[in-house]
Amino acid sequence: MARYKLLNGELVAYTAEEETARDAEEAAAKADKDANGYKEDRRYFYPPLTDFADAMYWNSKGDSTKLEAYYAACEKVKTDNPKPS
Amino acid sequence: MTIKLNGSTAGSVALDAPASTTSGANIEFKLPVADGSTGQFIKTDGSGNLAFATATDTNDFVKLTNVVSTTSVDSILHTNLDTTTYKAFRLVFAALPATDNVHLTFRFMNGSNVEGDSNYSWGIMGVSGGSSHYEDHGVGNANARIHNNSGNADYEGWRHVMDIVCQTTNDWTGATSFASWVGNRVDGSNNYRWESGSLYYENDADTDGFILAPSNGQFNKYSYTLYGVKR
Numbered sequence: 296m297a298r299y300k301l302l303n304g305e306l307v308a309y310t311a312e313e314e315t316a317r318d319a320e321e322a323a324a325k326a327d328k329d330a331n332g333y334k335e336d337r338r339y340f341y342p343p344l345t346d347f348a349d350a351m352y353w354n355s356k357g358d359s360t361k362l363e364a365y366y367a368a369c370e371k372v373k374t375d376n377p378k379p380s
Numbered sequence: 381m382t383i384k385l386n387g388s389t390a391g392s393v394a395l396d397a398p399a400s401t402t403s404g405a406n407i408e409f410k411l412p413v414a415d416g417s418t419g420q421f422i423k424t425d426g427s428g429n430l431a432f433a434t435a436t437d438t439n440d441f442v443k444l445t446n447v448v449s450t451t452s453v454d455s456i457l458h459t460n461l462d463t464t465t466y467k468a469f470r471l472v473f474a475a476l477p478a479t480d481n482v483h484l485t486f487r488f489m490n491g492s493n494v495e496g497d498s499n500y501s502w503g504i505m506g507v508s509g510g511s512s513h514y515e516d517h518g519v520g521n522a523n524a525r526i527h528n529n530s531g532n533a534d535y536e537g538w539r540h541v542m543d544i545v546c547q548t549t550n551d552w553t554g555a556t557s558f559a560s561w562v563g564n565r566v567d568g569s570n571n572y573r574w575e576s577g578s579l580y581y582e583n584d585a586d587t588d589g590f591i592l593a594p595s596n597g598q599f600n601k602y603s604y605t606l607y608g609v610k611r
Binding site for chain 2: 298301304306309317320321324342
């Protein structure tokens with residue numbers, strides 16, 4: 296499929312050289328996403344660190360309920376966004 | 381002295397000379413030789429010759445272009461921007477990628493050349509839909525990431541206001557080209573993310589344009605306005 300760019304508001308076809316460069320960019324971006332995309336995805340869903348601080352406080356008082364819930368939430372994020380094998 | 385022309389039905393129009401002129405000079409005006417265009421005004425050349433002319437734009441914030449399109453493209457470029465007149469460019473931008481969950485990237489242009497040396501440093505601060513915060517950054521990259529993943533459904537996409545500053549020969553060496561932005565995105569699972577960031581291009585090179593592209597695939601829809609901010 297031919298590639299096009301919007302150059303100063305005008306539709307212009309990529310040159311062969313530009314096509315090659317764009318192909319390489321996309322391949323590199325895909326390789327990076329395949330290898331590291333899970334890290335980005337996980338970050339958005341980890342519970343806030345403030346929840347961890349609160350859980351640690353209550354854990355120090357002998358109530359581990361919140362800390363266990365925090366760990367479970369982290370575990371779910373890892374399961375939902377697995378590291379590629 | 382007054383020349384007064386009476387209307388055919390009522391009223392009149394008069395040309396009045398002042399009671400006296402500066403130093404008692406005899407002032408003479410010659411009317412233009414042809415009519416002007418709509419909106420033009422009459423100016424003098426300082427020797428009494430009058431002519432129609434277009435008013436000079438004195439606005440410091442000037443709209444350069446406005447684009448709304450659903451024609452798919454791999455990249456959006458603006459080149460050969462007037463960096464002599466404009467110190468910065470403001471881009472009000474919204475776009476929807478064709479591919480689900482891809483990043484938005486930025487590079488500077490110098491004429492028709494993409495400034496692709498691995499000298500882009502950038503950072504993004506973000507807030508996820510819940511109460512989590514995140515950051516992303518890169519140093520010495522071949523491009524700068526403007527936003528993280530966007531989905532490709534109609535209600536998803538990227539949107540931001542971005543200020544772009546191109547280094548020119550008028551700047552001190554190493555001033556560098558840089559940009560900052562504030563915006564948001566909606567990812568492929570309809571999660572809203574607020575993001576802001578900044579980048580700079582650590583090359584002592586003049587630039588006069590930019591290119592935006594998804595990390596993969598095309599822009600399916602885009603709407604943007606580019607403004608120039610005068611020096």
